[in-house]
Amino acid sequence: MANSYKLRCSIPGHEMDVRGLATAVFPEGAFVSVSRDRTGRVWVPNSSPDKGFTEMHCMSGHSNFVSCVCIIQPNETYPRGLIATGGNDNNICIFTMDQPQPLFTLKGHNNTVCTLSSGKFGTLLSGSWDTTARVWLNEKCMMTLQGHSAAVWAVIILPEQGLMLSGSADKTIKLWKAGRCEKTFTGHEDCVRGLAVISNTEFLSCSNDSSIRRWLVTGECVQVYYSHTNYIYSIDVFPNGQDFISTGEDRTVRIWRNGECVQTIRLPAQSVWCCCILPNGDIAVGASDGIIRVFSEAHDRIASAEDLQTFEDELAKATIDPKTGDLGDIKTEDLPGREHLSEPGNRDGQTRLIKEGQNVEAYQWSVGDARWVKIGDVVGGSNQQTSKCVMYEGKEYDYVFTIDVNEGGPSMKLPYNISEDPWLTAHNFLQKNDLSPMFLDQVANFIIENTKGHVVGPAQPTGGDPFTGGARYVPGGSGDEPKSGADPFTGSGRYIPGSGPTPGPPGGVVDPFTGSGAYSSADLRQRATNSYFPKTDGVMFEQANASQIIAKLKELNAAAPQEQKLSEDVLESLSRLLSTVCAPGATEPPPNIQQINSLWKASHLPEDIVFPVLDIMRLAVRHPQVNETLCGEAEGVQLCNHLLSLMRPEGRAANQMLALRTLCNCFSGRQGRSLLLAQRETVLSRAADLAAVCNKNIHIALATLVLNYAGCLHGQPDLEAKAQCLSVASRALETVQDKEAVFRLLVALGTTVASDQTAQDLARSLGVNSQILKYSTVSDPSKVGECCQLVLKQLQ
Numbered sequence: 131m132a133n134s135y136k137l138r139c140s141i142p143g144h145e146m147d148v149r150g151l152a153t154a155v156f157p158e159g160a161f162v163s164v165s166r167d168r169t170g171r172v173w174v175p176n177s178s179p180d181k182g183f184t185e186m187h188c189m190s191g192h193s194n195f196v197s198c199v200c201i202i203q204p205n206e207t208y209p210r211g212l213i214a215t216g217g218n219d220n221n222i223c224i225f226t227m228d229q230p231q232p233l234f235t236l237k238g239h240n241n242t243v244c245t246l247s248s249g250k251f252g253t254l255l256s257g258s259w260d261t262t263a264r265v266w267l268n269e270k271c272m273m274t275l276q277g278h279s280a281a282v283w284a285v286i287i288l289p290e291q292g293l294m295l296s297g298s299a300d301k302t303i304k305l306w307k308a309g310r311c312e313k314t315f316t317g318h319e320d321c322v323r324g325l326a327v328i329s330n331t332e333f334l335s336c337s338n339d340s341s342i343r344r345w346l347v348t349g350e351c352v353q354v355y356y357s358h359t360n361y362i363y364s365i366d367v368f369p370n371g372q373d374f375i376s377t378g379e380d381r382t383v384r385i386w387r388n389g390e391c392v393q394t395i396r397l398p399a400q401s402v403w404c405c406c407i408l409p410n411g412d413i414a415v416g417a418s419d420g421i422i423r424v425f426s427e428a429h430d431r432i433a434s435a436e437d438l439q440t441f442e443d444e445l446a447k448a449t450i451d452p453k454t455g456d457l458g459d460i461k462t463e464d465l466p467g468r469e470h471l472s473e474p475g476n477r478d479g480q481t482r483l484i485k486e487g488q489n490v491e492a493y494q495w496s497v498g499d500a501r502w503v504k505i506g507d508v509v510g511g512s513n514q515q516t517s518k519c520v521m522y523e524g525k526e527y528d529y530v531f532t533i534d535v536n537e538g539g540p541s542m543k544l545p546y547n548i549s550e551d552p553w554l555t556a557h558n559f560l561q562k563n564d565l566s567p568m569f570l571d572q573v574a575n576f577i578i579e580n581t582k583g584h585v586v587g588p589a590q591p592t593g594g595d596p597f598t599g600g601a602r603y604v605p606g607g608s609g610d611e612p613k614s615g616a617d618p619f620t621g622s623g624r625y626i627p628g629s630g631p632t633p634g635p636p637g638g639v640v641d642p643f644t645g646s647g648a649y650s651s652a653d654l655r656q657r658a659t660n661s662y663f664p665k666t667d668g669v670m671f672e673q674a675n676a677s678q679i680i681a682k683l684k685e686l687n688a689a690a691p692q693e694q695k696l697s698e699d700v701l702e703s704l705s706r707l708l709s710t711v712c713a714p715g716a717t718e719p720p721p722n723i724q725q726i727n728s729l730w731k732a733s734h735l736p737e738d739i740v741f742p743v744l745d746i747m748r749l750a751v752r753h754p755q756v757n758e759t760l761c762g763e764a765e766g767v768q769l770c771n772h773l774l775s776l777m778r779p780e781g782r783a784a785n786q787m788l789a790l791r792t793l794c795n796c797f798s799g800r801q802g803r804s805l806l807l808a809q810r811e812t813v814l815s816r817a818a819d820l821a822a823v824c825n826k827n828i829h830i831a832l833a834t835l836v837l838n839y840a841g842c843l844h845g846q847p848d849l850e851a852k853a854q855c856l857s858v859a860s861r862a863l864e865t866v867q868d869k870e871a872v873f874r875l876l877v878a879l880g881t882t883v884a885s886d887q888t889a890q891d892l893a894r895s896l897g898v899n900s901q902i903l904k905y906s907t908v909s910d911p912s913k914v915g916e917c918c919q920l921v922l923k924q925l926q
Contacts, residue, residue: 133427134393134478134498135385137441138412139182141422143171148416150199151406156210156227160186161406161414163422164196170215172227173422181431183424189225191232194218200246202254214254216243222256222266238264238271241281247294249287251891255294257282263296265309265853267895268888272853273309278302286325286333292860292897293347295333297322299561303335305347308896309857310818317343317351324365326374336362336376342386357384357391357479364404368411375413377402379554381448381505383415383425384479394479395425396494396505398444400551418551448506465490471502483508529581533559533573544573552577642873642913662917663880666841668797669834674749676712680705683742690739696732703728708746711753721750726759733772737782744776744788748795757799766805770813779819783828786820790831793817797838807842810851814839818858826868833862833874840881852889855882860896869914872905876917883924890925899925 146166154160159175170189176182195218202212202224212233213225222236222243241259248254254266259281265273275296284297294306303315303322320338327333328344332352336342340362342355360379367374373387379401385393399417406414412426423441426432433441465485475482475495482493482502490508495501527545544559546552556573559565642662683704687696696704707725729750732743750756760769773792776785793813796802806813817832840855859875859882866872879898883890893899898921905918 133429134496135395135413135425135427136498137433137438138424138426138431139433139437140441141173141183141424142420143173143185144169144416144420144422146195146420147401147403147418148420148422149195149197149403150215151404151414151416151422152199152201152213153406153408154201154211154213154227155204157186159409161408162199162201162213163414163416164199164215165416165420166195167420168192168194168196168217170196170199170213170225172213181433187228187230189213189215189223189230189232191215191223191225191235192217192219192221197242197244198246200248200254202248202252203250205252214246214248216246216256216258218242220258220260222246222254224269234269236266236269236271238274244281244283245285247286249289249294249895251895253287253892253895255285255287257285257296261298263294263306265294265892267849267853267892270849270888272849272892273857275304275306275309275311277304277311277314280321283321283323284325284335286327287895288327288330288333288347290330290897290900292895292901295325297325297335301337303345308860309854310861313347313349315345315349315351317354323361323363324376326365326367328367328371334365334367334374336365336378338362340378342374342376353389355386355389355391357386357394358382363402366405366407368407375405375407377405377415382479383413385413392478393497394494396445397423398441398448398506401554442503445506446504449508474500475502481505531576531580533576544577546577546581548581552581660880660920662913662920663877664841664844664884665837665877665881666844668794668838668841669874670752670795670798671748671791671831671834672752672795674712674745676708679742679745680708683746686739686742690736694736694739696735700728700732704732704743704746707750707756711750711756720755721753723759726750726756729756730760730765730769737776737785740776741782741784741788744785744792748788748792751792751795751802752798754799757796758801761796761799761801761805766801767809770805770809774812774816777816777820779823783823783825786823787825787828787831790817790820790828790835794831794834794838797842803842806839807851810839811854814854814858818861821862821865826871829862829866829868829871830874833859833866833871833878836862837874837878837881840878844881844884849888849892852882852886853892856889856893856896856898860898860901863901869908869911873911873914873917876902876905876914876921880917880921880924883921894925 144163144165144167148163148165150164152162154162154172157174160172162170162172164170168190172186173183174186176184192215196215197218198216200214202214204211208226210227213227215223220239220241220243223232224234224236226233239256239258239260243256243258245257246254252267255263256266257263261278261280261282263275263282263285264271278296278298278300280299282296282298286295288295292307295303296306297303299321301318301320301322304311305313318335318337318339322335322337324336325333331347333345334342335345338361340358340360342362342365343351344353345351358376358378358380362376362378365374365376375383375385377383381396381400381402383395383402383405384391397417399419401418402415403418404416408414412424412431414422414424416422465483468484468486470482470484471493478495478497480495484491492505492508493502494505496503528548529546531544531546533542533544542563546555552574555577556570559573560569684701687701703725707721707729710721729747733740733747735743751760759765773789776789793806796806817835820828820832836855836859843851843855855878859878863872863875866875883893902918902921905914906922908914
């Protein structure tokens with residue numbers, strides 16, 4: 131049996147609750163703590179024989195409470211790593227290991243940042259009360275993960291595959307890949323407070339429901355652990371990937387081995403907020419009394435007998451409320467006396483109550499010491515105390531306050547026991563009643579003011595605790611490939627939208643997208659070793675048979691109900707417009723405003739007959755005058771919204787494809803590029819959903835849209851936009867099968883990461899390397915394998 135953990139040292143440096151701990155890379159054996167006192171501190175072990183720690187320096191930079199901390203792994207620039215802290219000022223501060231002021235500050239969240247995790251290549255993941263998680267890289271927010279309906283209390287980056295996890299007050303855990311929620315884990319009955327990695331495929335979660343769950347990333351909960359009797363706030367895993375520790379509101383840190391709780395260590399503080407396992411196997415925990423305590427199972431690091439006795443005396447003086455612990459209903463007259471302690475306990479952490487005069491004392495069995503250790507005096511155990519209790523929702527409380535938050539609105543009940551943390555009670559009250567956290571100070575101070583003389587333990591400092599939890603912030607075609615000659619959407623006629631020769635493989639000066647000689651000699655000189663990317667000139671859909679398009683339009687128009695028919699004047703106007711845009715070198719006059727207005731009007735035909743008009747629009751937006759008119763400041767947003775409405779996942783495949791192709795062709799003009807860059811987030815988000823539609827033409831159009839965005843962004847500093855390109859391309863590659871679509875997505879990836887170290891780091895952190903590796907050996911067509919190898923070379 132492993133040795134029991136015993137106190138190594140107590141570190142009293144912080145002035146308020148210690149809310150986060152993290153093991154540092156440098157100096158050896160050091161760790162970092164953060165606190166409600168608005169500071170972070172680096173602690174280094176003292177040289178033997180002193181078993182304690184010394185404060186190396188104190189970090190300041192937050193304007194409010196600091197709630198979480200993590201270490202960003204070393205790199206060439208910062209070989210000692212960096213420290214990231216999150217706080218109630220909504221900011222993330224990044225520190226070097228030896229400077230008290232932030233190196234830089236990350237801004238973007240609009241509420242408390244309460245959890246942080248770091249990954250490879252300097253990736254940082256944050257979670258906030260604003261219901262979102264954010265991915266950061268090199269001082270920039272690269273992605274915002276949206277999907278939770280309440281505060282995100284826990285985040286973690288899995289070591290491989292570009293996977294990320296978030297746990298929330300909405301009781302769920304979400305698995306994210308490339309910025310998209312891949313899976314939602316349900317099972318916890320209350321808020322998820324902590325996450326910890328076991329391996330590439332497993333993780334642990336802890337919750338306010340007093341349980342710990344072990345999960346597979348595939349979605350299955352394989353084990354549930356019970357031992358805690360109140361909220362569980364934090365969890366950390368030993369290097370063996372199996373054993374772990376946990377801390378919670380029941381005043382304990384618990385050690386778990388082989389799935390069993392083998393040791394329970396009680397602390398003289400109500401809330402044990404955080405824990406971390408040091409490299410030597412020791413355990414550091416932070417609590418609401420502002421003290422960090424380190425426990426060790428190594429005999430040569432255990433505190434002196436005097437210090438151990440001091441710790442035991444502190445524990446014995448603590449007060450325990452039976453309503454919030456695991457003591458059950460207490461009838462003082464039925465309790466045994468001190469003689470009951472002569473009988474040994476059955477398990478480590480077992481609690482036993484005895485009557486000492488008029489008082490009730492609680493003892494805990496220590497297997498390591500083979501004796502009962504006093505853990506406090508029980509309040510509320512006498513008949514006098516019980517007689518004061520008030521019943522509310524079937525439970526007894528010392529007080530039940532009536533709270534009026536909104537004048538004229540319904541009043542709310544706030545139950546409270548004198549040994550509870552006023553801020554925790556206030557926070558739970560706000561969460562239960564869906565109230566703003568802005569009321570936290572007001573409610574907590576109301577409790578303190580109205581229970582003066584009755585609060586157990588030292589009064590909390592003025593100011594709300596923003597870290598005990600989050601209020602429920604609720605944020606604000608298909609089918610087989612068509613046969614040649616058949617209309618793929620109606621089954622009749624010979625009109626195939628955008629039909630044309632299949633692009634040929636690259637060779638010499640052949641453009642791998644169109645099969646034609648599109649590269650200039652200058653391009654070729656630049657592309658001597660890479661003929662695929664970066665591709666900064668847009669790829670358009672230009673093939674067309676104007677007569678077939680007009681014939682299909684007239685056919686569908688003739689069969690339409692009278693109220694939906696286009697007039698002969700409109701049909702003639704569209705025909706002339708199509709002739710003009712399909713023969714730009716001819717002597718046709720430029721499109722006039724009447725023709726463009728006719729096109730816009732006709733594009734609102736019913737969805738079952740509109741696709742020939744969309745094909746005309748697809749061709750027309752390549753013309754400078756049409757591009758300027760339809761994509762200008764006044765009309766551009768309307769055009770974008772209309773095309774997006776046609777791209778709904780449940781919409782018609784013909785309209786989806788042609789809307790995508792129209793967006794691609796908008797990149798041919800200055801106004802169109804400006805419009806699509808301004809609408810990029812919405813357009814790419816909607817387009818990405820179409821990857822699930824089983825249609826190769828849609829997939830090619832989607833891939834081309836991502837490629838055109840990547841080309842526009844190449845050489846630009848907009849890292850968040852590049853991150854979205856990487857995310858959409860990565861997600862699309864999971865479902866797209868057509869080799870031409872795969873090729874264009876690979877070129878989009880290559881263009882995005884070319885000459886951009888930050889984009890390369892993000893692509894690696896998203897697991898792009900492993901995702902595209904399977905294409906590196908594709909030989910038919912050869913351009914897929916060649917391009918893939920070049921992208922992988924960029925990401926080495």
